[in-house]
Amino acid sequence: METKHTPAPWHVRSFDGSCWSVDVAGDLTVAQAQQLRPLYLDPKQEERSANARLIAAAPELLKLLMDIQADSTWRSSDNTIYPRLNNIIRQATGRTG
Numbered sequence: 090m091e092t093k094h095t096p097a098p099w100h101v102r103s104f105d106g107s108c109w110s111v112d113v114a115g116d117l118t119v120a121q122a123q124q125l126r127p128l129y130l131d132p133k134q135e136e137r138s139a140n141a142r143l144i145a146a147a148p149e150l151l152k153l154l155m156d157i158q159a160d161s162t163w164r165s166s167d168n169t170i171y172p173r174l175n176n177i178i179r180q181a182t183g184r185t186g
Contacts, residue, residue, distance in 0.1 A: 092155075092182060095119055097148035101141045109141035120144050151181050 095113055102110050108123040122137050158174055179185065 092148075092151065094148060094151075097152070099145040099148060101138075101145045103138070103141075109138060111141055111145045147181075151178070154178055154181075 099111050099113055110118045111120040112118050122141050
């Protein structure tokens with residue numbers, strides 16, 4: 090299955106702990122998270138950093154899910170997880186059906 094997103098690897102870059110960007114080679118920014126309050130007033134600083142790392146891992150996570158989906162031996166072993174797997178892949182790729 091072909092995807093339309095910017096290919097991996099994506100990397101997290103922090104600017105003084107208050108702004109995180111998710112970039113690919115060539116300094117293309119895929120996503121950016123920025124605090125609107127001073128650092129000492131923001132209790133969610135670690136959460137924002139974790140969100141940026143999760144976003145950066147997204148292309149590789151999607152590829153892994155698609156590899157699992159294509160593995161017919163895994164597909165037959167657990168019928169409860171496979172529909173969830175398909176739904177997540179459809180959501181991430183924008184495909185229906």
